[in-house]
Amino acid sequence: MAQSLAPISATLQRSILELCFAGLPLLLLTLILQLQLQCGSSGITSPYRRRLQASEDLPVGSEFLRPPDLAGCGNAPEQVHITQGSVTADSMIVSWVTPSQPGSLAVTFGNETAKYSRTATGNITRYKYANYTSGYIHHVKLTNLEYATKYYYRLGDGECAREFWFVTPPKSGPDVAYTFGVIGDLGQTYDSLNTFQHYLNSSGQTVLYVGDLSYADHYPLGDNTRWDTWGRLVEPSTAYQPWIWTAGNHELDYRPEFSEVVPFKPYLHRYQTPHRSSKSTSQLWYSINRASAHIIVLSSYSAYGKYTPQWAWLQNDLQNINRKKTPWVIVLMHSPWYNSNMYHYMEGETMRVQFEAWLVQYRVDIVFAGHVHAYERSHRVSNIEYNVVNGQCSPSRNESAPVYITVGDGGNIEGLAGNFTQPQPNYSAYREASFGHAMLEIKNRTHAFYYWHRNQDGEAVKSDSAWLTNRYFES
Amino acid sequence: MAQSLAPISATLQRSILELCFAGLPLLLLTLILQLQLQCGSSGITSPYRRRLQASEDLPVGSEFLRPPDLAGCGNAPEQVHITQGSVTADSMIVSWVTPSQPGSLAVTFGNETAKYSRTATGNITRYKYANYTSGYIHHVKLTNLEYATKYYYRLGDGECAREFWFVTPPKSGPDVAYTFGVIGDLGQTYDSLNTFQHYLNSSGQTVLYVGDLSYADHYPLGDNTRWDTWGRLVEPSTAYQPWIWTAGNHELDYRPEFSEVVPFKPYLHRYQTPHRSSKSTSQLWYSINRASAHIIVLSSYSAYGKYTPQWAWLQNDLQNINRKKTPWVIVLMHSPWYNSNMYHYMEGETMRVQFEAWLVQYRVDIVFAGHVHAYERSHRVSNIEYNVVNGQCSPSRNESAPVYITVGDGGNIEGLAGNFTQPQPNYSAYREASFGHAMLEIKNRTHAFYYWHRNQDGEAVKSDSAWLTNRYFES
DSSP: OOOOOOOOOHHHHHHHHHHHHHHHOOHHHHHHHHHHHOOOOOOEEOOOOOOSSSSOOOTTTTTTTOOOOOTSSSOOEEEEEEOSSSSSSEEEEHHHHHHHOOOOEEEEEEEOOOSTTEEEEOOOEEEEEEEEEEEEEEEEOOOOOOOOEEEEESSSSGOEEEEEEEEEOOOOOOTTOEEEEOOOSSSBBHHHHHHHHHHSSSSSSSEEEEEEEOGGGGGGGGHHHHHHHHHHHHHHHHHSEEEEOOOOOTHHHHHOOGTTTTTTTHHHHHHHOOOGGGGGGTSSSEEEEETTTEEEOOOOTTTTTTHHHHHHHHHHHTTTOOOOOOEEEEOOOOSSSSSBSSSTTTTTTTHHHHHHHHHHHOOOOOEOOOOOSSEEOOOOOEEOOOOOSSSOOOOOOOOTSSSEEEEESSSOOOOOOOBBBSSTTEEEEEEEEEEEEEEEEEEESEEEEEEEEEEEEEEEEEEEEEEEEOOOTTO | OOOOOOOHHHHHHHHHEEEEHTTOOOHHHHHHHHHHHHOOOEEEEEEEEOEEEEEEEOOOOSTSSSSOOOOOOOOOOOOEEEEEEEESSEEEEEEESSSSSSOOEEEEEEESSSSOOOEEEEEEEEOOTTTTOEEEEEEEEESSTTTEEEEEEEEESSOOEEEEEOOOOOOOOTTOEEEEEOOOTTTTTTTHHHHHHHTTTSOOOOEEEEEEOOOOSSSSSGGHHHHHHHHHHHHHTTTTEEEOOOOOGGGGGOOOGBBBBTTHHHHHHHOOTTTGGGGGGSSSSSEEEEEEEEEEEETTTTOOOOHHHHHHHHHHHHHHHHTTTOEEEEOOOOOSOOOOBSTTTTTTTHHHHHHHHHHHHTOEEEEEEESSEEEEEOOOOEOOOOOSSSSSOOOOEEETTEEEEEEEOSSTOOOOOEEEEEEEEOTTTEEEEEOEEEEEEOOOSSEOOOOOOEEEETTTEEEEEEEEEEEEEOO
16 A cells, blocks of 8 residues: 555544454455545545634633742742653653752653662753743753653752653664654644643654744744743643654744844754754754654754755765664654645745655655644655756655645644635645644554544544555555 | 847947947837847857866965065965945945954055045954864954045055055946946866956956855865965955855855864855845845945855745845835845756755745846856746646746846866756756856946856957846836
């Protein structure tokens, strides 16, 4: 099965999966899926119409945005978030903010049998932005972690101490099952909260975050206290499982009108990434191996022309993927290359022109993007034949190409993008203007089950799904 | 007359010009040119075949690369270069290097009647690159200069002092005649020397330099002493007239293999630009007004995606051009958008996709680029109708579009790019694989005479030329 599929009912998909894992030969699965493929793969524009009004940001005093209230403590660690600490998953970067004092630089941690037996220390950074001065932003790397192990960790001093835990993934291998959540453009509205809470109730083990975090830049002077409130909003997940960060346009915070001219300043201070471990020279592009996936993060708002650092890095990274260890290659970026919404239409073209041929050449499985506040999934297509004079510039089906998925529908203050181009282009498999999040369940080296959850009246409703077969082992 | 022209003989062009300036109505000129346009505008691939072997770099000890030899002086200012110091041409940045001591920070200067009556001071910078440590790099801005005035200036102390001069242009106005030279990819070979000396003998008043200066990165560890030798090679021009700098890929000097990971480090230390004056936040993109021209410099190797600093700056700059003051809008970049050489083919596509529609919308007159080591001139074309699904991706004639000229043929160590795509595409008016330089003689608000000089057996031979009419006043 070599093509993304028209949606089938979630029940049928689950039944197929259960049959498959009950030991029935994969042949049966393949036959059913091919039959379905032949029956129809034209695009679907969901008839579901959600209200298009943006919901408001949660008030600063909301229970979801408040700092922790620890008796006797005036400097509790807050906005705790963790992310993978190196290319391999045997380290973790733990980050947090203390508001009024530096506090302890240390993280104590350990596994179930020796909970706080080890100590790691890191560094503190601060920054100013317009009239805002940040708290003390801590980054500590925990190294030499064992795989598939639950770790407990503690931050802060005395009565300010707080405790959390995380589970490391199995060591990378071709058949390691793993479940990723995919969230983008979350913001901090009531809709954001819906999306976030739905994800909290999911089976996701790690979040692939495709950019646009806090939308602090929506406020006068890019009010960076809204970076703090966002860090608190998501802590119930980010403190317990890694979020793999991608920078979006709302991370640029480039505002010459009030002399803020260093792109990505707040983001780079707050969200570390393990870029050096993958030979990147910028926090904004890097890669990691996690379970059976090689995850590449790109920056839509940095240079990517030929010879530039991001260009040189991506070429090298793609050349060195070991598909026998990490069969699934997933690329994250903010601005989508294939998206048929009127909003932000074609904004990703310039990066597509530069990088698309490589992604096809190296048989990338999936590209997740955000930016457009609606959901869309493409067929496997490419548009790489163009040579300026041949007129060949139409996307066409390509079995070597990734599926492109836009999940910029976290639920931020800008509202939904409800206008799709008409008719639905051939490359588009499914599109719907609603808030939600996606999940990717990697089963083994050949199969992964992908689905997207709509937020409907506060409920998570599985609205689009597809079995994806691996481009290296099963294309 | 609204289209770039098939070449006519230089003699005929001169005759037309003289008639025109003798007072005959412009109508006559227009009729002749239109007649010529109808007669034929297909592209020409020059049959002239130059040897394709790259010539060698001049040896470090060459008389053209040696520091000045002043009796009794061990620290003479060298590599003197000047560039326009603000959007308006009433200031000049003077830069030089002292090898062993900081030396005087001052420039004394004045006009013919008060030669050294004023003093300006600036700052010194140094940098390390691999195993190299730069000399003391001075940058001093001379301000409040009068227009159309010859200024004398002096640098250095006592027996190390050196004297130079420059002429400020007339104040900007629609009919101010002015002659620009255009040079790219110069390097420091024997061919480079040819090109440079031909330019020295020209009537050029200012150089538009389209990137790739020293090719120091060709040497082990990016030997930065070759930045110094290049600065000495071009001093006979750069000390006496402004060169308007554009960064090319050979300015990136991004070499993670020896821990040099700050893009453009040597270039940014050595070549200042008046970027702040045009509201840019980077030395790599900016604009100036000079005589009747508004000159925009772009960076092919920085970010240009939507929302990025360069994108935001260019949009604002184009919106604020006063064509009644500076009718001629000229854009400089390194990587060309329209070029039919096999070498570097389509490398400029990604920036073209981002910016081309703006250049057509704002009726830019000419885009000069380098990068490809051959000469090419386009017809006025655009390719901005593409919407992913409509198949409209062929360049077509467009009277609002610029002429695209590639002059990456300064003569560097990489040699010529002799293989053109076949057949010559419709957008290409003239192409030839030879070293040389170009000249743009702006006559008034409606007409400019453009020509390209081939280096042939050491002689400068005018090989391609065209009358260009202004996109705002005469399109």
